Amino acid sequence: MNTETKKCALCAEMIPIEASTCPYCGAKYDVTIQGYCSQDHRVVTADERGLCPTCGGPLIDIRVESHHLEKPLAAPQPVTPSPTPPVEAAPTAQPVQSESTSKKSWRARLEGSLSLPLVVGLLNLNGLGLGYLYLRKWRRWFGILFVDFLLFLMAAGFNTSKNPPLWAGILGVWLLFQALNGWWRARKLYSFERSHLERHLPFAFYAAVVILVVECVGFFLFRQAGQKAFEAAKTAYEAGDCTTARTYLGDLDTIYRFTLIPELAQAENWSMECNILENASLIAEEGDYDEAIQEYARYLNKYPQSGLVPIAQEGASGAYQAWATKLREEGAYEEALLKYEALASSYPNTQAGTQVNTWIAETYMGWATKYKEEGEYATAIEKIDELLHDFPDTPSGVNGKDLASEIYAEWADQLLQAEDYGEAFRKYEVIVSEYPNTPAASKFDAVLNDLIETGTEALADGRHCQAVMIFEALYAGGYLPEAESSIDLADTLFNCGQEEFAAEKYDEAIAHFEALITNYPDSPLVGQAEAALVDARVAQMKVAGTGELPPPLESGWTTPGTSAVVISNDSPERLEFLFSGPDSKSFIMEPCETCINYMFSPIFCPEKGPSMTVSVVPGTYQVVVRAIDDSSITPWSGTWELADGRQYFNCFFIVTRLQ
Structure with a gap:
């Protein structure tokens, strides 16, 4: 039994919806009841009892249409009062019943206004082709799913982040097409096809609405999650934390790629930037510094306005510094200096760039030490001179004077062992004049005294050439004490020249004979020296040809x-x-x-x-x-x-x- 009511068009009383006559005013209604019985017979009748004329079974899933026909010819007769109180004629619960009935009437009107094309269109609007599924159009439903899959592949392949408005438009057009096509397909159905499908229209309608609401709310929450991921990636990116940023950027590129938020393109650029920087960092950690520097340079050329430019510059300068340090450890000091110079010229404002002078000075220091250990003292002094000239204020520049004096001292000791006393004294003169406050300078007096003692012993022992070389060096440097400044070396010079002549050292012999003649003109040996000088010169020229x-x-x-x-x-x-x-x-x-x-x-x-x-x-x-x-x-x-x-x-x- 249907419990729905309707309001009488004349007296405004609430009466059953299937009533053909108002019991209060006598107004007439054209009532049509449509539905199905328990035996699935379709029934269209005006019988207020709502029974199937075929099997007599009650109707289910009915739809009642009621239309007012005419007004009554006479005023409605009031109901004859009964001896009982008039309360029975007008129950006190009438207002409550009217409110409940009104609510049911709103739902009934909504469901009564539904049509199959509308519901099918709503079902298709969710993008899954459920309208075709409701119409049992299987091939069309599978076709819709196939096109959906193709669109998904296209969106994934062409990257929706590059143009979100375009793909939003494509999606909107596709959904609208499905809705309109479903609406049109439902209108084209025959009446006998529609009659059975209309039995569940309210359920299908509510299902379509629920699905649309769930999809809209889900997409909204999906976009919000993508937006939050973008904000987190942005915060990490601006802080230069590419490791954290890439976690969120990876989610944006995979999970949230289809959120269609406009920031996806920017996120993709950030991801590419971080990829280059992290790749360069990994290459540098593997020791391929040249490739890492080129990777950083590629980033700087491609993204000159990026917020990560300082990080890229620091990475490149760090690669240069690590490369130069490795070369220094391998003893390739010249190549290390080239890397430091490239660092200083390309990235002067980086942390490494501000310290590069200190590292260059240390490189010169190490280079000079290497040559010192190899006995190449002249080259070692060249490197120390460059250090002291270009980087005097660095820690290595301050310590460079001590190293320079040590090099000169070792060099002088080597010359003393080779009996090149004059050159040895010249090295010590450099130490005393240019590096007076170094430990090596303080040892000079002891070296000088030892040398005077050695020369004196050589004179006494008849080691003429050694004595000559020692005292000539002492005379030339002004280091011979006054007590010994009158030592007569004429005899020693002559004998040394004779020894050298006999050993066919003609150049040395000539030099010593000439020294005797020049420095001791009053010596009785001058005549012999002149003759010996001629002999030495003749022998020298004959050897020359x-x-x-x-x-x-x-x-x-x-x-x-x-x-x-x-x-x-x-x-x-x-x-x-x-x-x-x-x-x-x-x-x-x-x-x-x-x-x-x-x-x-x-x-x-x-x-x-x-x-x-x-x-x-x-x-x-x-x-x-x-x-x-x-x-x-x-x-x-x-x-x-x-x-x-x-x-x-x-x-x-x-x-x-x-x-």
Whole structure:
């Protein structure tokens, strides 16, 4: 039995919805009852009892349509009062019944206004094609699901974050198409198809509404979660914490990719930035510093305005610093300096950039120490000089003076062992003058005293050359005490020169003979030194290579006990003659002013130039003649046998041969 009511159009009393006549005013209604019986017979009847005319069973799932037909011809007759109190005619619960009935009437009106196209459209509006499922259009429903899947793949492949409004529009158009197509498909159904589908319209309607509400609320919460993830990623990104940021950015790129929030594109850029930075950091940790620096540079070129630029700069400078440190540990100091210079020029404002001068100074310090240990003292001093000149205020620059003095001291000790006393003193002079407050400078007096003692012992023991070298160095540096400044080294110089001459050390012998002649002109050894000097020079020139000098021609007689040689200089050059033998001597002849160089040797001696007669003790002489002012002229040398009491003649001219 249907309990729904309706309000009478004339008397406004509430009467049963299936009533065809108002019991209060007699108003008439056209009532049609539609529904199904328990045997699933479709019934359309005006029987207020609501029974199936076929099987007599009660109707279920009924729909009642009631339309007012006409007004009553006479005023309604009041109900005859009964002896009982009039309360029975107007029950006191009437207002409550009216309110409940009104609520049921609202729901009935809502459900009564439903139509199959509307409900199908609402079911399709959720995007799952449920309207087609309700219509039992299986192929169309599967088609909708397939298109949904294709759209999902397209959205995932083309990345909705790059253009959220576009994909929101595509989704909206697709949902609207489904709704309109479902509405249109439902309208095209035949009446016998629609009649059975309309039995569950209210349920389908409520289901569609619930699904839409759940989808809308779920999508709203989904977007809110995506927005929160973005805010968390933004906070971590701005703090430079890419590790934390990437956790949220990864969620935005996967879980929340379809939230369609406009910030997804920005999040994708941040993710790419963090990927580059973390990749560069990992490469640097693996020791591939060159690749890491290039990766940081790629980031800086691609994102010059990014908020993570300082972090990238710090990472690149750190890679340079680590690379240079590794090279220093391997002893590749020059390459390490190149990395430090690149760091200083490219990233001067980074933390590493502010400390690079200290590291460069340490590199020079280590480089100098390496050369010192290898005994390459000159190169070590070069590196220390660069350190002290360019980075004097660094800790290494302050300590560099001590290291420099140590290098000079070791260098001087090595020179002392090699008996190069003069050069050793020069190293100590540098220590005393430039690094006076270093430990090495304080040791100089002890070294000096030891050297004086060694020189004195050498004099006493006849170690002439060692004594000469020591005291020459002491004299030159002004370090010889006054008590010993008058030491006569003439004999020592002569003997040292003789020892060196015998050992064929002609350059050293010449130097010592010349020192004796120059420094001790009053020494009785000067004459011997001059002769020995000639012998040494002749031997030196013969070793260097000379032309052949033929013996002179006998030209007459001279005083017995002597030999005489008449020499004519027929060349335009000054000539020096060196006679090394029993009476070693040297002399110089002036050039011939009118003589020339010959292309071919003349048949006879021209005898146009100055001449000189040289008297010597008879014997065998090694003779060398050289042009003093033209080193391109090859000296001549030869052996002359000069007999007692004989006179000889020789003239000298220059023959120029074409090369």
